[in-house]
Amino acid sequence: QVQLVQSGSELKKPGASVKVSCKASGYTFTTSAINWVRQAPGQGLEWLGWINTNTGNPTYAQGFTGRFVFSLDTSVTTAYLEISSLKADDTAVYYCARQYDNWHDDGFDFWGQGTMVTVSS
């Protein structure tokens, strides 16, 4: 069965970096896009962007360029989100979510369990 399993919660100081992993299983990793979505405490869902798992090409939403980097390690079927120069308002649950194929024209059919990133001094 399809599963996306994310790394555990992180507590970081402002200015630090964090790398969140999203381990995929149960399907052919390079045929399905991975999206990243965040949810600040008590707030709604915000799309950060996506990565084509066949080409490795990332696309970032406006406001998430520069400090946010999407990457892949296809040998271990894992996608990564790295955030640098962390700020307090980066505090959120970060989700990875799959789209069925790399055409990026589907709903998100499977989600990771979420990774809580807390930025606090």
Next chain:
Amino acid sequence: DIVMTQSPDSLAVSLGERATINCKSSQSVLYTSNNKNYLAWYQQKPGQPPKLLIYWASTREIGVPDRFSGSGSGTDFTLTISSLQAEDVAVYYCQQYYSDPLTFGGGTKVEIK
């Protein structure tokens, strides 16, 4: 960017009664070449990730109970829960995947009256 506006923000419905959630997009999400609306609905319960309920505006995901239905086209969409069950208490989000940036509605919280 396509702005997704949901209404109401919250609603309380008696068990067994109908719940209706509306979602309006700032521009059409209907792709005329294939006549598909690039619109999905998700359910999120506390402490859980969102769950896909409906895609292409009206296609139910496998395993989703048939009391959930989606309708609408173009810019106006509706999620209906025909007979509310206790386990349907959640926040519901619409999302457009017509164009980047993909965007979500603000969410509608459904509670039991």
